Amino acid sequence: MRHGKKINHLGRTASHRKAMLSNMAASLILHKRLSTTVAKAKALRKYVEPLLTKSKNDTTHSRRTVFAYLQDKESVKELFDEVSVKIANRPGGYTRILKTGYRLGDNAEMCVIELVDYNEDMLTTTGAAGGAKKTRRRSSSKKKGAESTEASAPATPEAEGTKDETKDAE
Template sequence: MRHKYGYNKLHKPTDQRIAMLKSLAVAVFRHNRVETTEARAKELRKMVDGIITLVKKGDLSSRRRVISLLLGDKDLVKQLYAGKERFGKRSSGYSRLIQAGQRRGDAAKMVLFELVDAAA
């Protein structure tokens, strides 16, 4: 049965949620690490793992899809495709969540979302 199988809506309309996740994904690929709430990071993990899988696939249609998922940043896409051997032997688990305590304002659980290197 597929009870409770889905995604977290993060209390946002669809267009805002997708835009937020795309901008977080761009930040992760630029800086290899981003600090965000636990709920956002769990949803971001799905998107980032999918993008890395598309990069490893390497054909033209996957490149165009990655460009659309990364807000049209072609320079970032070139960097990803140039360094795609970074995740070559790994079949999944491209990211990790590290607990970072609670946010001061509303006590939300904060995590560090970072990419796992191939050497680690």
């Protein structure tokens, strides 16, 4: 039984897995999108999201900590200079996994993992229709009931007033 075992070992030794996730994270940061299997993408998401959170605080210590994971100067520079500015207001959930089908050779489930703030197609469709950001809290029924009675009450006297004015004009 695998109770309490959160890490997917991906059929690799610890050093191989660490190197693979480091390379994939660096590629994701540089290219903003990566095509891989679903299992690797889920493991990569757990690996890279804490690094993205750490990049919001641009200090020497956080840069060194992130470099210890990525081992790539260019990706660290890109992360702290460009990516962290875009994700500054986002509270989490920096990556998105989009399933793309199955690989021909071994029928492995494939997907695209991408940084959420860099997909212009998704940003334009949700941003234009949504307008302002909505909260996830449900509004109370009292407020809805009060608004509907207030909206209907002033409408009737105005309608009566216009009828009287038209009669006077005739």
